[in-house]
Amino acid sequence: MFSQLLRRHITPTLQRRATSIEQRRTTCICAQSLQYCENGEPADVLQLVELDISEPKMNEVLVRLLAAPINPADINTIQGKYPVKPPLPAIAGNEGVGEVLRTGGSVQKFKRGQRVVVVENGLGTWRTHANFTEQQLLCIPHEMDLASAATLVVNPPTAYRMLKDFVPLAQGDCIIQNGANSAVGQIVHQLCKAWGLKSIGIVRNRPNLEELKTYLKLLGASEVITEEELAQKDVATKLCKLPSPRLALNCVGGKNASDMAKLLAAKGVMVTYGGMSRKPVMIPTPALIFKSISFCGFWVTHWMREHKGKPERDKMFAELIEFFNKGKLKGAKHEMVPLKEYKTAVAATLNVKGMVGKKYIL
Template sequence: MSVSRLASVLPRAARHAPSALSRAILRPFSTSKARLARAIVYTENGDPASVLQALTIPDVTNKPPPSHAHVRFLLSPINPADINVIEGVYPSRPTKTDNLGTREGLGSEGHPVFVGGNEGLAQVVSVGEGVEGLREGDWVVVTKQQSGTWMSERIVPVVDVAKVPGREALTEAQAATLTVNPPTAYNMLHDFVDLKEGDWVVQNGANSAVGQAVIQIAAAKGIKTINLVRNRENLDELKQSLTNLGATHVLTYDELADKAVREKIKGWTKGKEIRLGLNCIGGKETTMMARLLGKDAHLVSYGAMSKQPLSLPTSLFIFKNLTAHGFWQSQWYKTRSAEERDELMKTIVQLIAEKKLDTPEIEVVKIGKEESDTAASETIRGVFKALSEGKYGKKVLLKLD
C-alpha cells in the first residue's frame, strides 16, 4: 500500500473534534491574525508510529537576527536513520527545544520537545544583517546534524545550511536528498579503493537509496557491480529496475548460497578479483558476500539493517588480507573542511545535471494546514507504520504546508 493511499484511509473524524492538547496549543492564536505553521515532534524515544505527533506553532514573523536566515522547508526526506534516531539507538542525537513559539503546552518554555528530521531542502525567505552569499529565493540544504527539518519553517544560523549549487538543473526532490545517500555512495566508491574502469564492486541492500546511487555512480565510471537483494514477489521487476539504472548483475541471497552461482560469478569477472564490498545488512548475508572478495580487498559497512552481528571468516583476513572499515557520512562531514563539503555537493549536482544520477522513486506525503493536529498526527504515524511493515519501496519525502 502506498503512503498516499494509506493516508487517504486514515481516520479524519478528529478534524472536527480536536484533542484537549490540540485545543490548548491552538487557543493562544485563535483570536489573532497570526498565521500558523507545523512541526513533527516527540517528547520521548520510542516507536515512531507511537511517539510522533504534529504540533501547530506560530509562523515566523520577525526579521532574522544577524547571521541567521528565515527558511521555509520545501521537502524533507524520511531516512532509515531517522527511525533509529526516534527510537533512541542512533549515535547522533537531537537536542530538545522549548523555543517553538507556543505560549503553553508542547514546545513552550518548560515543555521541550524533539523536532524530527535530519535532511531537508528549504527556500530562503529573508536574511539577517551580516549574511553574505544568501538571498531571498535561494535554495539551501541543512548541514547541521539532527537540527530538525520536519517543520514548515524556522530561523536557522547560516552556518548550519549550505546553498544548493546549480539549482536550475535540479528538481525539489533531487535537491532535498543531496546530503545523505548520494554522498555516502560517492565517498564509499572513492575513499577506500582506487577503482578503475572495468573493476568490480559487490554490494548488498542494492535496492536501497544508497545502493541505487552506488549503481549509477559506478556505471558512470565504467565500474561493474554485483548487486544483492532479498527475494520478493516482484523480484523480476526489481532486477529489471536495477539493471536499467546500470547494474551489471543482480542476485538474491538465496541464489548466492548456490555454489554453482558463485562459480558463475567467477566467469562474469573473468578472474578479475573483486576489490570492494559495500555492506548495509550484516548477518549471514554479508558473510556470504565477503567470500566473493579477492586479495587485498576492502569491506565497507555503513549499516546493519538485519540487526545481526557482522561475522567474517578469519581466513579472509589471514589468506586474503581483507580490510574491514566502517563508514558514516555524518562523521565525514564533521572531519572535512567546508571547501571539501562544497566540492562534494558540486560533484553530486554535476552527476545529476548530466543525467548520470537520479533519486529513487519517491512519494511525497503532504500535510495541509487545514488538517487538525490530531488528524496530521494520525497521518504521520501511519506513514511510519507502513515503513516498518515494508509495504512499499518508494522513498518518502515530507511536505508540511
C-alpha cells in the same frame, strides 16, 4: 489646554508603539512542526504543533521548508536508538530542501529566493519554517527537482564516499554490494555506471525477482544475484565474466556479509554502513589470513562533521548535483505527503514493501 498638549504627546507615542507591535506580529512566523517531547515510537510521541519562529539573527537564514524525507535514521532518532540525540523537546527530521525568506545582517552567502538544503544532522526539518546558520545550509540550483534536492544529503554522499575513500578504483574495476535495491544501493549502481565501474548487486528472493533484476541493471548494475545464489559454492563461476570485486559494501550483516567477503579480491575491503539483519558481521578466517581482506565501517554523519567547510565536501555536492541535473542519477521512488498526514507516511516507512523501497517525503 494641558489636556490637548498631553494628547499631542501621547497619541504619536502610542501610535509608534502600536506600529512596532504590529510589525513584530507581521514578521513573526508561526511554523507547523512535528515535535516530540520524549523518545518512543513515532506514532506515540510525535505531535503536530505550531511554534513561533523569530526573526533571523545576524548569522542566520530564515528558510521555508519545501520538502523533507522520512529516513530510517529519522525514525531511530525519535526512538532514541540513534547516536544523534537532539535535546528534548525536538523537531524531527534531518534532511530537507527549502527557500530563503530572509537573512540576518551578517549573512553573505545567501539571498532571498535561493534554494537551499540542510547539511547538518539533528536540526529538525519536519516543519514549515526554521532559522539556520550559514554553515548549516548549502545553496542548490532551482532546476533541481524537489525530491532529489530533499534527499541529497544522506544517501548520495554515503554511496559517493564509500566508492571514493576506501579503495582506489579505476575504470573496469568491480564492486559488490548487498541491499542493492535500497536507496543507497541504487545510487551506488548509478555512480558505478557514471564512473565506468562494474557492480554486482545482491538482493533477497521475491516473486517479482526478474523485474527487480531488470530495473537494477537499467540503473547500472552489471549483474544481480539473490542471497541464495550468493551462498552457492559455484557463485564465483557464475560471476567469472566480471573481475573479482575490490570493494564490498555491506548494509545487511550476518551470513550474507560473510558470503560476500569470500568473493573479494586479495587486499579487498568490506565497508559496513548498516545492519538490516541485526546480525553481526562474521569474518571468514581465510579471508583475513590468505587474502588480507580489510573490514571497516562508515557513517556519513561523521564524515560530514569532519569535512565541514572543506573543499572535498563542496566538490562532492557539486558533482552529485551535476549528475542529478544531467539525469545520470535519480533518486528512489517516492511519494509526497502533506505534513498533516505524517502518521500515514511514518507508518508506511516502517512497513516498506515492494520491489524497491519507496521514499515518503513530507
